Amino acid sequence: MDLVIDEELIFIGESFESDIESLEFLADQLVKRNYVKDTYKEALVQRENEFPTGLNFGAYGVAIPHSDAIHVNKSTLGIVVPAKPVVFQSMDGSGEVEVGLICIIVLKEKQNQAPMLSSLMNLFSDEKAVEELSSGNVSVIKKYLMELVSANC
């Protein structure tokens, strides 16, 4: 699978006042590096408003923003560990989720992603793993992502 893990897409300690603000930041970073087209930002924000991506795991919250493959040039995963929790809306409409880890999923193709996506979700439902990912250590985060990709692609 052609999915690249880019250390430059791991952001630690940025502050965001809202979920949309964090998405706009991520979209700008992705556009700048040509991972996505100019249409991505608007599509990403619109999608989040329509189908929010906050996941409430009880003890913590993770967000998995993503948009349609049509706006993507190159597949990748981005991580944001914000300076303070960002409030996202829960995917199933159950309310707000305080998110300490944002993982943007950028996929050029819908097919063949099942194993990687399942592993990613399993990772997020593992409290210990999320704790390590949220520690803000770039090499730890990169290691997790690389392992995920090599195991599933």
Place this chain on the structure above:
Amino acid sequence: MMKKILIACGAGIATSTVALNKLQDALQEKGLLNKVTLHQTTIAELNNKANDYDLIVTTTNFTKDLNVPIVKGLSFVTNIGKEKTVEEIISKLGL
């Protein structure tokens, strides 16, 4: 006759894929996989496709009334309450 399950999420990529795989595994464990076929789609296409299926599973907040039973499947993504959701699906399909 095989029961047809349709799994939907916002973009039809991420969470519906995960839910489909987890449901598939769960049904296989219970020896029920050969009684169903699983399909994936986006929320936007649900209205058009719903009537061709026996059950719908969504990972988002879909509240419209369709003629087909709808089960909330976010538990497949978070792993919280997964067993209950599987039981609900099995019971709604009469398996």
